[in-house]
Amino acid sequence: MARWQGQLIKIDDYRWKIPESYKTGMRVPGLIYASKKMLESIREEQTPEQVANVAFLPGIIGYSFAMPDIHWGYGFPIGGVAAMDIKDGVVSPGGVGYDINCGVRLLRTSLSEAEVRPKINGLINALFHNVPSGLGSEGKIKVSQKEMNQLMVEGARWAVKRGLGSEEDLDVTEEGGCLSGADPSKISDKAVKRGMPQAGTLGSGNHFLEIQVVKEIFDSHIASIMGIDEIGQVLVLIHTGSRGFGHQVCTDHLRVMEGAVSNYGIRLPDRQLACAPIESKEGKDYLAAMACAANYAWVNRQCIAHWARESFSKVFGKSSEALGMKQIYDVAHNIAKIEEHAVNGHNLKVCVHRKGATRAFPAGHKDTPKRYKEVGQPVLVPGDMGRCSFVAVGTEKAMSESFGSTCHGAGRVLSRSAAKRSINGRDIVRELENRGITVKAGSIPSLAEEASQAYKDITEVIDVVHQAGISRKVAMATPMGVIKG
């Protein structure tokens, strides 16, 4: 693919602007958060062009943002943030992505690396057995059509009511694990059929469940509020979304939006940016359907967290409470939310699209959960399976600058086939094992696609958002056990 040759104006060491004049039709400039070094790799593809294309969307306010983990997506770049005025703006399913409410949940434990290391194989096997994963994997919970309608509306609470987790989990889940406005009548029969058997499954691709060890604590006060107390402590990270259900919802509504674009006379540089006014029937229907898929994903992570706790409990012969397995937080990183933000000194209702971006609300914000009111909402940023993951918190700077948003992960740099070629038949499982990382995967070929060299270095990504001030790093953990679909 051709290198992107457009103009980037340096604002400071971590902010680069694509001026509105770059392309006729841009309503606002683009803003890319990156270091000079990262910018070089970002320019290797047409990703900045996608940042410019998003700036065409009606009602967009401020900037078309791109986080340092951006890579090429469909229509929107992955790592893109765009806020639209709900009065005259649009909502775009492409600004959310196919995997609606793909996200991350992090649990703490009171176990140390020394206690877990001798039992790691048994633990990984128990998790692999207890958490359905892989292509076409079907859930342990059998969901009827009626229950499907309930879980779409209730979100994570649906699972908690069935004994899968606790009320306390909901307190530390974005939106309490339930996005309001969900309307199952906006969901196709096809989506329901794809969703029913897959509820409570990890899936495949880049989704995973990881046992991690805390390696560095940058802010011990904030870390202790999260229950991260010391180096060597074991954490559990779950990364999954809404499976085939979300994909079908996106596919169905993209099709509707395709028609809406011409009806509303919207001019777009890319068909995948299809959208409709937020206040239109098409826009409202999509948001109501998207909320169903978001709630489905929260049910999914709620179930998986419960089975992860059960697996630990079985292997260590203690209850999950005795093992201190409390949830730290759960974030969505593919979602559109109606939020209030200060724009030019006025409080404005906007629709914030976060596609491969994480909400990063500051201390004191009404939607920051009680436990984190004084320190800011936790931001969970997983890296690839060979490197590390970060926990951060939201900041005032994010609120005033990026509509309360920050990065979501490492971001791919190599295509899946290029990643496989770079592995060139090497035994990736053994290589990771030699580095103290036990991996169990449904498919070894797909494991190669997820190798470290396929991703940006997460440390560089985090340093950019930390230095730019749109989130603040709290702790870093490395994997010791990985389950991949």
Place this chain on the structure above:
Amino acid sequence: MEKAFEIIDHTADVGIIAYGVDVEELFSNAALALFSLITELESVDEKLHLDLEVSSEDRDSLLVEWLNELIYFFDVKHILFNRFDIESLTHNELKATCYGEDFDPMKHKIKMGVKAATYHMLRLDKTGGGYKAQIIFDI
């Protein structure tokens, strides 16, 4: 046609370019390309068939809808197809009979999970010798 399709690289995902002497062959080859991403086509036998009807706004989106319909049948019914008989095709409607068999984990190797055909970089062009289409899949 010398080749039915080829696979193209895309950072986060994967794409195909399908060829056909006519639009019917193009649609059939695009579907073959899709299932070649999912499994080894040679491992699939013709044990069942399914009649499908798909409609859309225009021919480009019909191609996307057609492939999404097949993805749906794989995801929900776990059917792998390796032959497509396009019976009728207008600019916005398609009728086809699809041949294949139920997915059997002992027999079929799954190469990747394809979750959706997208409109991203979608192209359907007339060429000197027929037709050519490009589709990017979300995986």
